[in-house]
Amino acid sequence: MLNRRNLIAGGIVMASVSGIINSLRGKAEAAPEVNYPVTKTPEEWRKELSPEAYHVLREHGTERAGTSPLNKEKRAGTFICSGCDHPLFKADTKFESGTGWPSFFDPMPGAVSTTEDRAFFMVRTEVHCSQCGGHLGHVFPDGPATTGQRYCMNGVSLKFTPDGAA
Numbered sequence: 001m002l003n004r005r006n007l008i009a010g011g012i013v014m015a016s017v018s019g020i021i022n023s024l025r026g027k028a029e030a031a032p033e034v035n036y037p038v039t040k041t042p043e044e045w046r047k048e049l050s051p052e053a054y055h056v057l058r059e060h061g062t063e064r065a066g067t068s069p070l071n072k073e074k075r076a077g078t079f080i081c082s083g084c085d086h087p088l089f090k091a092d093t094k095f096e097s098g099t100g101w102p103s104f105f106d107p108m109p110g111a112v113s114t115t116e117d118r119a120f121f122m123v124r125t126e127v128h129c130s131q132c133g134g135h136l137g138h139v140f141p142d143g144p145a146t147t148g149q150r151y152c153m154n155g156v157s158l159k160f161t162p163d164g165a166a
Contacts, residue, residue: 034113034133036129036130036131036132036133037131037132038083038084038086038131038132038133039132040132042058045057045058045083048083049082049083050156052156053082053083053156053157056135056154056156056157057082057083057129057132057134057135057136057156057157058083058134058135059135060117060119060126060135061135061154062137062154063101063154063155063156064100065099065100065101066100067100067155068101068102068154068155068156069155070102070155070158070160071100071101071102071155073091073094073102073160074091075091075160075162075163076091076092076162076163077090077091077160077161077162077163077165078090078091078108078160078161078163079091079094079102079104079153079158079159079160079161080158080159080160080161081129081131081132081134081136081157081158081159082134082156082157082158082159083129083132083134083157084129084131084132084134085159086111086129086130086131086132087108087111088107088108088111088112088129088136088158089104089106089107089108089111089151089153089158090108091160093105093106093107095143095144097143097150097152099150099152101137101152101153101154101155102152102153102155102158103143103150103151103152103153104150104151104153105143105144105146105147105149105150105151106146106147106149106151107127107151110130111129111130112127112128112129112130112136112151113127113128113129113130113133114126114127114128114139115128117138124138124140125138125139125140126138127139127151127153129157134157135154135157136151136153136154136157136158137151137152137153137154137157138151138152139151139152140152
């Protein structure tokens, strides 16, 4: 039976569902506008990045856990941004976190910036490349005693350069 009470209840349900869907889609609050040293149009980024790298770096996506070959990388070297080649993490700061993503306990000085991420009904600290603003992953306060931080990075947002490589 259609009456005023049912219409109001239906409106409340629809508004709730809409809010849930928007929250699941991404940021509840827009990140502040930041001018990064490396800027490109979406078309330029799409030409340079694989579809998966574009989704992660430019659309704040996440790759499936356990899919990155960088999880097994053990050589000395530097992990750099796959968007702009900016050095991010030295290999000796990488550790096995058991999460399925490359994890580090300390970025290089000035390599990353962070913002608050309120997607998926939680508050997390999102990590970006300080040069191009590319989404790298998130940082959590459950890392090794060295810093207590776990920089949980998407492997597709990183490239590895071994020491001694040109």
